[in-house]
Amino acid sequence: KPPIIVRDFAPALGLKPFKLISELMEMGIFASMNQNIDETVAVKVAEKHGFLLEIKHRGDASTQQAAKEKQAKAKANPDEEEVKNLVSRPPVICILGHVDHGKTSLLDTIRKANVASGEAGGITQHIGAYQIEFKGKKLTFLDTPGHAAFTKMRSRGASVTDVAILVVAADDGFMPQTDEALKIALGVKEQQPEKFALIVAVNKMDVKGANLDQVKNQMQQRNIAPEDWGGETVTVPVSAIKGTGIDELLEMIILQSEVLELKANPKAEASGAIIESQIDVGRGPLATVIVQRGTLRVGDAIVCGAQWARVRAMFDDQGKNLKEAPPATPVRVIGWSGAPDSGASFKVVKNARDAEKMAEEEEHRLKKITTTSDAAPKQISVESLF
Numbered sequence: 376k377p378p379i380i381v382r383d384f385a386p387a388l389g390l391k392p393f394k395l396i397s398e399l400m401e402m403g404i405f406a407s408m409n410q411n412i413d414e415t416v417a418v419k420v421a422e423k424h425g426f427l428l429e430i431k432h433r434g435d436a437s438t439q440q441a442a443k444e445k446q447a448k449a450k451a452n453p454d455e456e457e458v459k460n461l462v463s464r465p466p467v468i469c470i471l472g473h474v475d476h477g478k479t480s481l482l483d484t485i486r487k488a489n490v491a492s493g494e495a496g497g498i499t500q501h502i503g504a505y506q507i508e509f510k511g512k513k514l515t516f517l518d519t520p521g522h523a524a525f526t527k528m529r530s531r532g533a534s535v536t537d538v539a540i541l542v543v544a545a546d547d548g549f550m551p552q553t554d555e556a557l558k559i560a561l562g563v564k565e566q567q568p569e570k571f572a573l574i575v576a577v578n579k580m581d582v583k584g585a586n587l588d589q590v591k592n593q594m595q596q597r598n599i600a601p602e603d604w605g606g607e608t609v610t611v612p613v614s615a616i617k618g619t620g621i622d623e624l625l626e627m628i629i630l631q632s633e634v635l636e637l638k639a640n641p642k643a644e645a646s647g648a649i650i651e652s653q654i655d656v657g658r659g660p661l662a663t664v665i666v667q668r669g670t671l672r673v674g675d676a677i678v679c680g681a682q683w684a685r686v687r688a689m690f691d692d693q694g695k696n697l698k699e700a701p702p703a704t705p706v707r708v709i710g711w712s713g714a715p716d717s718g719a720s721f722k723v724v725k726n727a728r729d730a731e732k733m734a735e736e737e738e739h740r741l742k743k744i745t746t747t748s749d750a751a752p753k754q755i756s757v758e759s760l761f
């Protein structure tokens with residue numbers, strides 16, 4: 376029997392895949408994009424949308440077509456080895472919004488409720504990012520909310536974030552910084568529509584004066600109408616303080632991530648982005664990095680701009696020592712020559728000698744620039760976060 380895959384089945388019904396996934400969820404089925412749906416379930420869903428499901432057999436025109444398309448796709452990409460090694464990776468999520476609308480509270484609530492089992496008992500470290508596990512899926516959150524932290528991130532072109540959560544307080548509605556954050560997020564979405572999702576979390580639903588409809592109305596005015604108003608923006612009412620709606624929010628993040636088909640090659644040499652860095656009196660320069668491609672290991676040599684490191688040790692947000700960090704894992708790295716810039720990209724090179732040489736060359740180049748130009752202030756942007 377041919378499989379009925381969410382990805383193919385949804386468009387056949389005229390649905391967005393995440394819509395189908397959420398309908399299945401309502402039926403108690405937690406399916407992902409590439410999952411096979413039970414025939415009886417498929418029949419039911421089809422009926423609901425006014426279709427009679429007819430199962431064709433292998434070798435018919437549509438499966439042949441699909442096979443052809445797959446072949447063409449593989450050919451279009453010259454790096455077959457890379458494609459072969461791609462595996463799905465956790466999403467990287469950031470939380471944006473107006474001051475006092477509850478970004479920090481939301482990050483704290485999500486974290487406290489979902490510390491990965493086995494890591495319980497660890498001491499929470501604020502390293503600028505953390506990873507949780509929800510329904511068996513890993514999610515990576517950037518833990519650097521607030522405009523000060525965002526504007527510190529320099530625009531280096533490294534796109535880190537897959538999902539942005541725009542927090543809007545249910546009593547205040549959209550405020551200037553909400554609009555600012557939205558503008559940035561929509562800009563990113565325009566650049567990479569298939570690789571980035573925006574979710575609105577309407578927070579403080581517990582307060583007197585909470586007005587979900589008003590927020591939805593404001594969303595509509597801004598052309599990001601919520602799903603239940605005929606738009607496409609996933610909107611989740613929550614209370615960070617009472618803890619309500621948090622599971623729904625996490626479920627929606629997982630759904631959206633499935634649609635984005637986030638993949639990375641864990642076998643490649645590691646590269647990624649710096650989330651934050653500082654100089655520690657005892658341990659020297661520290662940097663929290665997110666591995667975006669490949670697997671970072673203790674002993675690796677890294678270069679990042681004019682700084683380099685031989686990874687002496689890595690820690691997660693529970694203070695646990697890690698020997699390796701696969702894609703989308705945030706880790707604090709020890710062993711740097713100096714503090715690398717947040718937002719900058721790093722990559723693993725052959726050995727420490729090469730790393731040092733490359734960093735020195737970069738430093739040399741930067742010095743030249745500052746002595747020959749007027750040392751104009753560097754462009755600062757929050758966009759590098761995405």
Ligand code: GDP
Pocket residue numbers: 472473474475476477478479480481520578579580581582613614615616617
């Ligand atoms: P941030 O500036 O966006 O990080 O906002 P905070 O997380 O610091 O929250 C600002 C204030 O709103 C704090 O006093 C929080 O206790 C409060 N707050 C945040 N979320 C909620 C909520 O869901 N309900 C209520 N009643 N208060 C909240």
Ligand code: MG
Pocket residue numbers: 478479480520521
């Ligand atoms: Mg805050």
